[in-house]
Amino acid sequence: MRISTKGRYGLTIMIELARKYGEGPTSLKSIAQSHDLSEHYLEQLIAPLRNAGLVKSIRGAYGGYILANDPSKITAGDVIRVLEGPITPVEGIEDEPPAQRHLWLKIRDAVKDVLDNTTLDDLASHTGDNEQDAYMFYI
Numbered sequence: 001m002r003i004s005t006k007g008r009y010g011l012t013i014m015i016e017l018a019r020k021y022g023e024g025p026t027s028l029k030s031i032a033q034s035h036d037l038s039e040h041y042l043e044q045l046i047a048p049l050r051n052a053g054l055v056k057s058i059r060g061a062y063g064g065y066i067l068a069n070d071p072s073k074i075t076a077g078d079v080i081r082v083l084e085g086p087i088t089p090v091e092g093i094e095d096e097p098p099a100q101r102h103l104w105l106k107i108r109d110a111v112k113d114v115l116d117n118t119t120l121d122d123l124a125s126h127t128g129d130n131e132q133d134a135y136m137f138y139i
Contacts (some may be wrong), residue, residue: 001084001087001088001089001108001111002105003080003084004084005041005050006083006084006106006118007079007080007083007084009037009041009042009045009074010079010080010082010083011032011043011079011123012035012037013031013042013045013049013055013065014049014054014055014067014074014079014120015120015123015124016034016035016073017055017065017066017067017071017120018035018067018071018074018120018121018123018124019124020066021066021067021070021071021124023047024062024064024066025058025062025063025064025065026064026065027063027065028042028043028046028064028065028066029081030064036079042108044111045083046065046116048071048078048082048083049082049083050065052072052078052082053068054067054068054069054070054078054079054082055067055068070121071119071120071121071124072119072121073119074119075115075116075117075118075119075120076114076115076116076118076122076123077115077116077118078121079114079120087108087111087112087115088104088108089104089107089108090104091112093105093108
């Protein structure tokens with residue numbers, strides 16, 4: 001399964017809204033500017049998130065978007081499914097030979113587990129400090 005810019009940028013929107021949760025509406029313009037993204041593209045992504053009930057829009061001069069629920073109750077999987085569709089590494093798994101089908105299902109379940117057990121609160125509070133995969137090379 002490949003996550004497109006729809007899923008990646010949609011998750012960016014949702015993480016920013018999680019960081020601002022409880023502070024009032026956040027404009028897409030401010031998110032676009034802070035991440036150097038197209039505001040027009042973010043507008044296209046916010047509509048399905050709103051239709052799915054993950055965000056609410058606030059009108060007016062100081063309007064914008066807020067999360068519809070607490071960030072600890074919205075998972076990365078919720079966002080990815082709205083924007084990317086079902087989570088599956090291979091199309092037509094049912095047509096695969098049993099051993100391969102078993103592998104694809106294990107991969108699907110592992111990805112689902114990570115996405116469904118990672119909340120927006122987890123992502124919003126992640127600072128990147130103490131990264132296990134961070135390496136410093138000196139020459």
